[in-house]
Structures are given as structure tokens and as C-alpha cells.
Amino acid sequence: MADIILHQYATSPFSEKIRLLLGAKGLAWQAVEIPAILPKPDLVALTGGYRRTPVMQVGADIYCDTALICEVLDALAPTPPLYPxxxxxxxxxxxxxxxxxxxxxxxxxxxxxxxxxxxxxxxxxxxxxxxxxxxxxxxxxxxxxxxxxxxxxxxxxxxxxxxxxxxxxxxxxxxxxxxxxxxxxxxxxxxxxxxxxxxxxxxxxxxxxxxxxxxxxTFGHGRPRVIDSEEAIAAARRADPVALEAGVMTDGGLQAGDPVTVTPTDYARDPVAGVLLSLTASRVTLRRQDTRAGALNVHFPRQGYHVQRAG
The missing domain is CATH 1.20.1050.10 (Glutathione S-transferase Yfyf (Class Pi); Chain A, domain 2)
Structure with a gap:
């Protein structure tokens, strides 16, 4: 498994949520300190525009929103379970x-x-x-x-x-x-x-x-190691996105391969554009191509996000 990289900043409460979870899971991870405000050019290179904090990276897969990050970490390290x-x-x-x-x-x-x-x-x-x-x-x-x-x-x-x-x-x-x-x-x-x-x-x-x-x-923060954003982008560029079985629920007539945008429905409503890979009741995944980071899968929870055909 590729290293866990958390793009975060020290005073972010949602970053603290995930830092504590990494401690509870006893995990080693890498920390990229991102700006608290825009511009965030290195983060946007990975996410395509999503600007909330934190974002988790595993190779060339980018996970947005702590609701989804918790699920991914629980799958990677099932003890202690988050969903008994x-x-x-x-x-x-x-x-x-x-x-x-x-x-x-x-x-x-x-x-x-x-x-x-x-x-x-x-x-x-x-x-x-x-x-x-x-x-x-x-x-x-x-x-x-x-x-x-x-x-x-x-x-x-x-x-x-x-x-x-x-x-x-x-x-x-x-x-x-x-x-x-x-x-x-x-x-x-x-x-x-x-x-x-x-x-x-x-x-x-x-x-x-x-x-x-x-x-x-008392859980602490696990075993973090600070890296810079260029290292994180290089790690994405070296990796291949996880292969997903393409599939889309009946949802507004969308199909795998369609150009779409994904936008938070409450605040920080910055759309992320890409090609739709997967859309289920719990998750949506886009494929993006970035000039610096290469091919990327960007994952979002389904709840709280609006998925629509681009343009």
C-alpha cells in the first residue's frame, strides 16, 4: 500500500479529527502543511478545485471529505472498527x-x-x-x-x-x-x-x-512525518490510480465516461471537473489528468455533493 498523505494545517478542526483517528489506528502517515486560505495551487493540482481541509492522498487516489476519509482509513486499518x-x-x-x-x-x-x-x-x-x-x-x-x-x-x-x-x-x-x-x-x-x-x-x-x-x-496522532507538497505531487505522478470497476447507478441519466462536475452542496462550492468513473449510493469517483500530478482518481462521498453533466 502506498503511503498515507494528509494535506492539512495545524489549526483545522477537521484535520484534527483525522489526525486523532490516525492515532487511534496506530498508523504512520505523511503530513503536508497547506495554507489555511486560498491560493492553494499544489492542493488544487491534486483535487481539481476542491479546497476544503483536510484531503487524504494514497498514491494517485485523492479522497475528499472526512466522512469518506474515515471509511477509507477503516478499510485500510480495521482495528479499532469505526462502524461496529x-x-x-x-x-x-x-x-x-x-x-x-x-x-x-x-x-x-x-x-x-x-x-x-x-x-x-x-x-x-x-x-x-x-x-x-x-x-x-x-x-x-x-x-x-x-x-x-x-x-x-x-x-x-x-x-x-x-x-x-x-x-x-x-x-x-x-x-x-x-x-x-x-x-x-x-x-x-x-x-x-x-x-x-x-x-x-x-x-x-x-x-x-x-x-x-x-x-x-490519549490516542495521539500516530506516527506523522512532515513532507512538502512537491513530494506529494511526485508521489501521485509515480503511481497509477486504483483500478475501479466502472459503474453508475441510475442518477440523472449519467453513464461511466461522461464528463461531469462534482460540487459541495453547502459551502466552498467549487466544482471539480473530470470523467465519471463510478457513482454509487455512497461514493462518486472522477478521473482527472493534471500536468504536474498525472492521472488521478478523485473520490467524494455521495451525500452532500451534487453530480451533474459538465457544461
């Missing part, structure tokens, strides 16, 4: 909610003025302005990752209170008795809030939730 049979559906549904609704509330809560001072205080005024403009462009004309502050606080307290009660009842993990993908999706929200200075006091009302967090934190 007795709670697989619950774990998937809880993880999706933690990654979307709970994360939107966390972002809204953290980026009130007191949180911004803690999170971005190390940046110059010009860097803060550039970061704000980048995130505004990511949201576009949507309200993604934003909600009224009072509603965000209420959602956080309701969610954390429910988890506190569940842990008090003796349930060990976020989606049931066993560790699952839901724990990693919950974890990065708390990690994000804990970085927001005085605003992290919100968590003090939930001691069992904090104890769960401390247990999760």
Missing part, C-alpha cells in the same frame, strides 16, 4: 450531525469577538482581513456555518447536556457502548471550542464530557 455492527447506523447518523449541525453551532460560538481574539490574535490585521474574506467567499450567498448566536449556544448546551446524561448512565461513547466514527466527529468540536480562550468555560458544566474528551485525547 451493533451501532453502525447510529454511529453514521450521529457523526453526520456532529460534523454539520453541531459544527455550525461551534463555529458560530467560537467566532464571536472574544473567541476571534483568541483564535486569530497571533495574526496581523492584514492576515485577519484575508482570513475573513476567504471564509466569506467560502460561504458565498449561503448561511452555511453561521446561525444566530443565541441559537448556537442553546444547541451546544442541549447536545452537551444530553451527552453528559448519557455518560452518567454508563454509556461509554458518543453513539453507544463501543468506540465509533461518531466519537471522532464529536471530538473535533470540543477541540475547536477549547482553543477559544475564555469561551471554553462553556465546557466546565459537563465534567463527564470532558473526561470522555481526555480519554479520546
Amino acid at each position: 455492527a451493533a451501532q453502525a447506523a447510529t454511529a453514521r447518523l450521529a457523526a453526520a450531525w456532529f460534523d454539520t449541525a453541531l459544527f455550525t453551532a461551534s463555529v458560530t460560538y467560537v467566532f464571536q469577538p472574544a473567541g476571534v481574539a483568541s483564535m486569530l490574535g497571533h495574526l496581523s490585521p492584514a492576515q485577519i482581513q484575508a482570513f475573513s474574506a476567504d471564509r466569506k467567499a467560502m460561504r458565498g450567498d449561503t448561511n452555511a456555518l453561521r446561525m444566530p448566536l443565541a441559537e448556537a449556544g442553546a444547541l451546544l448546551h442541549e447536545a452537551f447536556g444530553s451527552l453528559e446524561a448519557q455518560f452518567a448512565a454508563g454509556v461509554g461513547h458518543a453513539a453507544g457502548e463501543a468506540l465509533s466514527v461518531a466519537d471522532f466527529s464529536l471530538y473535533h468540536n470540543l477541540w475547536f471550542i477549547r482553543r477559544a480562550g475564555a469561551l471554553a468555560q462553556l465546557l466546565e458544566a459537563y465534567p463527564r464530557l470532558q473526561a470522555w474528551y481526555a480519554r479520546m485525547n
Whole structure:
């Protein structure tokens, strides 16, 4: 198996989700530190335009979105399992909610003025302005990752209170008795809030939730080795994309071989163009050709992405 390469940056909460998962799986991996804002020319050479963080690379196969990255890592290293049979559906549904609704509330809560001072205080005024403009462009004309502050606080307290009660009842993990993908999706929200200075006091009302967090934190980050983006592009160029059995579900009249675009439906709606290789209920895969990286398979989860014929 080719090396696992994670394109990420240190302060990205979704990167932390995958770093912790790599630790739980005891995996060695290579880290490429990417910019937090555009431009990201080396990442775009691999993804074709997808700009969210993180992105995982295995040879010439590029995996977008942590929902899919978790599934791929679980297949590569099945222990501990992320989707235990007795709670697989619950774990998937809880993880999706933690990654979307709970994360939107966390972002809204953290980026009130007191949180911004803690999170971005190390940046110059010009860097803060550039970061704000980048995130505004990511949201576009949507309200993604934003909600009224009072509603965000209420959602956080309701969610954390429910988890506190569940842990008090003796349930060990976020989606049931066993560790699952839901724990990693919950974890990065708390990690994000804990970085927001005085605003992290919100968590003090939930001691069992904090104890769960401390247990999760012991997984660490596995065995990372930092490489530069040119090394990652060279690794893609040397490799051949994984051979897939071409097949497309009945979905808007698309067929394998059609030129298509894949676009996130909520935010950072930058389309990726390529030739459709595979489209199932859970995944969509495109073939791209890049002048620097060569032939690439770019994979996305099916949920949360719009697939349409190019042009």
C-alpha cells in the first residue's frame, strides 16, 4: 500500500479529527502543511478545485471529505472498527450531525469577538482581513456555518447536556457502548471550542464530557512525518490510480465516461471537473489528468455533493 498523505494545517478542526483517528489506528502517515486560505495551487493540482481541509492522498487516489476519509482509513486499518455492527447506523447518523449541525453551532460560538481574539490574535490585521474574506467567499450567498448566536449556544448546551446524561448512565461513547466514527466527529468540536480562550468555560458544566474528551485525547496522532507538497505531487505522478470497476447507478441519466462536475452542496462550492468513473449510493469517483500530478482518481462521498453533466 502506498503511503498515507494528509494535506492539512495545524489549526483545522477537521484535520484534527483525522489526525486523532490516525492515532487511534496506530498508523504512520505523511503530513503536508497547506495554507489555511486560498491560493492553494499544489492542493488544487491534486483535487481539481476542491479546497476544503483536510484531503487524504494514497498514491494517485485523492479522497475528499472526512466522512469518506474515515471509511477509507477503516478499510485500510480495521482495528479499532469505526462502524461496529451493533451501532453502525447510529454511529453514521450521529457523526453526520456532529460534523454539520453541531459544527455550525461551534463555529458560530467560537467566532464571536472574544473567541476571534483568541483564535486569530497571533495574526496581523492584514492576515485577519484575508482570513475573513476567504471564509466569506467560502460561504458565498449561503448561511452555511453561521446561525444566530443565541441559537448556537442553546444547541451546544442541549447536545452537551444530553451527552453528559448519557455518560452518567454508563454509556461509554458518543453513539453507544463501543468506540465509533461518531466519537471522532464529536471530538473535533470540543477541540475547536477549547482553543477559544475564555469561551471554553462553556465546557466546565459537563465534567463527564470532558473526561470522555481526555480519554479520546490519549490516542495521539500516530506516527506523522512532515513532507512538502512537491513530494506529494511526485508521489501521485509515480503511481497509477486504483483500478475501479466502472459503474453508475441510475442518477440523472449519467453513464461511466461522461464528463461531469462534482460540487459541495453547502459551502466552498467549487466544482471539480473530470470523467465519471463510478457513482454509487455512497461514493462518486472522477478521473482527472493534471500536468504536474498525472492521472488521478478523485473520490467524494455521495451525500452532500451534487453530480451533474459538465457544461
